[in-house]
Amino acid sequence: MENPVLDCLLNHRSIRRFTADPIDRETLGVITHAGTRAATAGNLQGYSLVVVDDQKTLEDWLPLKAAAAVIALVDTYRMKRWFELCDAPFHFDKPSSFLISFWDAIIALHNTVIAAESIGLGAVYIGGVISEDMGETIGAPEYTFPAGLVLLGHPDQNPPLRPRLPDEAVVHYDRYHVPTDDEVRAWYADIDRTFDEKSDEKRAALRAKGIHNRAQQITLGRYNEAIHSEMSTGIVDNLRKAGFTGFSG
Numbered sequence: 001m002e003n004p005v006l007d008c009l010l011n012h013r014s015i016r017r018f019t020a021d022p023i024d025r026e027t028l029g030v031i032t033h034a035g036t037r038a039a040t041a042g043n044l045q046g047y048s049l050v051v052v053d054d055q056k057t058l059e060d061w062l063p064l065k066a067a068a069a070v071i072a073l074v075d076t077y078r079m080k081r082w083f084e085l086c087d088a089p090f091h092f093d094k095p096s097s098f099l100i101s102f103w104d105a106i107i108a109l110h111n112t113v114i115a116a117e118s119i120g121l122g123a124v125y126i127g128g129v130i131s132e133d134m135g136e137t138i139g140a141p142e143y144t145f146p147a148g149l150v151l152l153g154h155p156d157q158n159p160p161l162r163p164r165l166p167d168e169a170v171v172h173y174d175r176y177h178v179p180t181d182d183e184v185r186a187w188y189a190d191i192d193r194t195f196d197e198k199s200d201e202k203r204a205a206l207r208a209k210g211i212h213n214r215a216q217q218i219t220l221g222r223y224n225e226a227i228h229s230e231m232s233t234g235i236v237d238n239l240r241k242a243g244f245t246g247f248s249g
């Protein structure tokens with residue numbers, strides 16, 4: 001089965017090096033418009049897409065050089081303003097609205113990414129945005145929350161496709177299949193091997209830190225508990241400052 005949409009999806013690679021060429025506002029408009037055509041709960045569009053293409057703002061703020069960033073905000077502020085004008089009650093500050101709007105925001109952002117990739121642009125998500133204060137950076141008001149951020153630009157690299165787990169590990173039919181230990185070992189075997197394939201020097205350096213396999217490299221290294229705690233503090237702060245309530249019962 002072949003078609004251009006499938007080709008685009010099956011060839012996705014995150015792009016982290018871009019040329020210095022800008023993306024014109026017309027193109028940014030086309031791809032974000034594609035984002036807004038995504039399904040949205042209740043057709044309420046509980047999100048905003050904030051496009052940042054001012055190079056000074058991007059350079060001050062982001063780790064990579066890119067032509068533009070698109071920030072997808074959970075946004076029930078705009079509908080609050082509308083409800084106020086119409087004397088309609090606002091109760092879209094609760095986990096139900098927050099999570100549905102989070103879903104909306106990410107679907108719209110990913111539609112934008114696919115539209116960008118379909119016309120030859122490159123993109124990479126930057127996960128740390130969910131714990132950052134968007135009030136200062138982009139003037140985001142209450143009842144907004146940074147759900148996701150993607151950097152866009154003209155690719156200056158052509159990385160290989162990164163491997164994925166076998167579909168049988170991820171895709172379940174009819175009921176969730178709880179795997180045996182052997183299945184889990186087999187599914188992660190290729191990833192486990194990446195540790196054994198490191199140079200002796202690199203492995204020795206990791207072992208000195210108490211890291212003896214790829215899983216430990218993940219949970220004790222880049223995604224360790226302290227990093228999770230720090231990010232979680234930022235997320236909870238963002239929720240509180242935005243006025244979303246009811247997450248702890």
Ligand SMILES: Cc1cc2nc3c(=O)[nH]c(=O)nc-3n(C[C@H](O)[C@H](O)[C@H](O)COP(=O)(O)O)c2cc1C
Pocket residue numbers: 012013014015016124125126127128161162
């Ligand atoms: C929610 C999310 C957050 C991510 N955050 C980052 C990030 O902060 N920095 C980065 O370089 N890549 C980030 N990525 C890209 C992933 O590292 C990348 O998708 C993964 O390694 C698979 O590679 P591929 O996209 O080329 O297939 C993120 C991806 C997602 C979906």
